[in-house]
Amino acid sequence: MRFPKLGVRTRILAIALAPSVALVVVGLGAAGTLVDRSHRARGWADEMQAGIAPTRALIEAVQTERRLTLWRLAGLDTDVRQLTAARQRLDDALRVLAPTQESLTRMGPESMGQATDAIGAVATRLADIRSGVDAGSLALPEVYAFYNRIPQSVMAGVEIAEKSAPDAATTVELAQAADVLRSLEAMSRAYALGAALLDGNTLPPELGTEYLSLVGFYRTHIDAIVTAPDEQQATAAKALVATPAWARLGVIEPVLAQRTLPAADTTAKHPTAQQLPIAIADWQRSAEEVARGLADLWQAENTEAQHLAGAAASDTTRTSLWAGAGMVAVALVAIAVAVALADRVIGRLKRLRDRTFALADEQLPETMRRLAAGAGLDAELEQPTLDFGGDEIGQVAAAFGHAHATAVAAAVTEARTREGVKSVFLNIAHRSQVVVHRQLEILDAAQAQQQDPALLDIYFRLDHLATRERRNAENLIVLAGGRPGRQWRNPVPLLELVRSAVGETADYTRVETGRLPQAFIAGLAVADLVHLLAELIDNAASFSPPQSRVEISGTSVGRGVVVKITDQGMGIAAGELERLNALLSAPPDFGVASLSGDSRLGLFVVSRLAARHDISVRLSDSDFGGIRAIVLIPSSVLEGSTPDRQKGEGEHLPRW
Structure with a gap:
């Protein structure tokens, strides 16, 4: 019923x-x-x-x-x-x-x-x-x-x-x-x-x-x-x-x-x-x-x-x-007062209803139209005035006004985010163009000096630049939420993986690889982990003096394997370090305005890759005054057997 x-x-x-x-x-x-x-x-x-x-x-x-x-x-x-x-x-x-x-x-x-x-x-x-x-x-x-x-x-x-x-x-x-x-x-x-x-x-x-x-x-x-x-x-x-x-x-x-x-x-x-x-x-x-x-x-x-x-x-x-x-007398008085108050409240609610319909049916569509056209907004459109007193009905009216303002702010944010995304991808595209341009120059020099003994060195540098260009391209894929095309079926030793990551960095000659544990990384995580380590090594080399060295070491722990990347730079302020660690532990939506052209895109890429394999990345102050990046590779990513070199191509890491 x-x-x-x-x-x-x-x-x-x-x-x-x-x-x-x-x-x-x-x-x-x-x-x-x-x-x-x-x-x-x-x-x-x-x-x-x-x-x-x-x-x-x-x-x-x-x-x-x-x-x-x-x-x-x-x-x-x-x-x-x-x-x-x-x-x-x-x-x-x-x-x-x-x-x-x-x-x-x-x-x-x-x-x-x-x-x-x-x-x-x-x-x-x-x-x-x-x-x-x-x-x-x-x-x-x-x-x-x-x-x-x-x-x-x-x-x-x-x-x-x-x-x-x-x-x-x-x-x-x-x-x-x-x-x-x-x-x-x-x-x-x-x-x-x-x-x-x-x-x-x-x-x-x-x-x-x-x-x-x-x-x-x-x-x-x-x-x-x-x-x-x-x-x-x-x-x-x-x-x-x-x-x-x-x-x-x-x-x-x-x-x-x-x-x-x-x-x-x-x-x-x-x-x-x-x-x-x-x-x-x-x-x-x-x-x-x-x-x-x-x-x-x-x-x-x-x-x-x-x-x-x-x-x-x-x-x-x-x-x-x-x-x-x-x-009995109090009850009768309460009923009479309730009737009078109910009539008054209903009248105020009707006026609030009419004003809210006007906002939803007229004012908000006009606001969206102006944003789509690229026009500015006046104060009344962004924050409408709904003055219905200070009691609960007034608070409900204020809530409607706040909801309207929030919708407008969301539309503005969406527009700005689209511009930020465009700027980010343009930035990465420019970097790729620079690498490609340098690669073309080296190829021209190789063609002009085919009989020169220095040809091997030129080819080596071409290989290195191509590797860096490939990482920049993979950045675009990661930012778009996809997965890189490189894949390995068999486990890869941690030492080879670290050396491949070093080879993808610009200042690979300044990187010193120390002792690493005998561990093997599952094939599905190899490409992402190489990319992750390369970004961290690149950051360490970029934000430290040219004559300093970047040290890589590792050890086995109860939860997996830890890889430490230590530089000798100027360090990061405590507040900024806390913000970066928060970004690394929980990657934000790429569409936010904070990830525009001047953001640390490498750390955002690291955050995305780490979250994909439940890898923990944390930045802390090093003993030399610089920054130490601590990468905890969980046991779920490790495998205990050596790779089978006879299972097919694609099992070896590229040269560095």
Whole structure:
């Protein structure tokens, strides 16, 4: 299925509409998520609020039954009716808490369910523990540990509630409430264990240590709450600490703590123990009053935490609704602005289109016609003015103008290149004419002196000139991109190849050939390599003093064979040397203007020949101040066998 092509205006509107719609969708989604989160936070606060009273009733009930049970096991005269009422109270509290446990399990994480299940598991064993207490078959430490499990499970649930609180303020408030609950539990445990110390009895060592830790724990924590940054909590704690009941506990607890130490005579009941500073009844009333005060403080802290959670939920709902409405408004404004901008952009693009068509259909053909006629160009033809501002459309207009100017410049360059090529080939043609002219003069002299003994020398010079003329002709072929007609089928020794190259140079008498490795060049590369070396040797002789020598040496390397051509000239400047090496490594197009009549055509020919056989040629400064040309003949051009002289003609190199 093919979709219709859309215009620029439609695409601009689509570009604006797509993010706007996405913004609306994301905004509504985010608002919905926040509203849902606020609803869950509200539900969390309501469930937690509903669980405060049953939880307090459970904690007070288990603390009361634990205290009366431990007192009975310690031998105190307890009222059986009070113990029975405490047991009934705990059963009622567990029954009332059951629905709240189910709600918290559904709302909280999996660990919350584990905490509530732990309370249920303790409740199932409650009847067996009570029977054991009544029968006197359970020891005080075992009963004490059992009754501690329910408050411990409640504390685990409180910690889980802290982690699942909807906001940080609620979490902080719950943490403060948890500290109060821990202090209440520590004070209640100490109150329950203290009964065993009233009549001079001693606690088991582990419970004696437990009593000291509990007293120190709850008093230290309450003192810390007095100086807490929460003013409401600190005020309530200060009021509790200022009560006579708190003071009376502070008087009797050190005496009971002293009795936790074992007596010297294990059969005695601390005969030297300090007498109780207050009556037991006053101690009981004071402990119960402090416990109620701590429970009230804990309940107040929990209520405040639920209020904070509810307020945070309301704020989240209100903020999310405003945010969603704001995003919708922003999207509508963005669409309106996009429509206005799209109309303006389309108008500018239409004007740019018309101007570009005028350049392509009228101005550029006129420019090409004038170049073909050899006429000059004015500034408007070479660089048209497309002023459409400085924004992206203006930049596109500038790009069109630049493209037009580039096309004109390319046409101008092409014309100049054609002139340069003509000049190059004329230059080479003139050189060939000079050589031919000299050759004719020598031939005339030979004809006039046929009986002269110097005839052999004349023939030698004719041969040499003919060789040079042949190389000049081959230059034309190379510059044209062709291949010379000379070919060898069999490998040729490197030494013979170098000598042939020397013979093709003008100042061959100044060339000194040193030691060369025993290597053979493949027949297909012989002609090109002779030509390449001859050009380099000619350059070395041309740019060095007439009395100096040009030295040729070679060596075998890992990648092939290296031939070095060293002169004793004035050298080349560093920048120019770098440019020449770049030319040798990557031959440019012969049509460029830099290869006109005054260019180094020999190096261009060398570059072409080297690239044909993957030969590396590099120029560097020599030890004598001149230039050293380093020619690396790769292993792919070398062959390991000697040439077969019986395979036919054309296998021998010309004389030098």
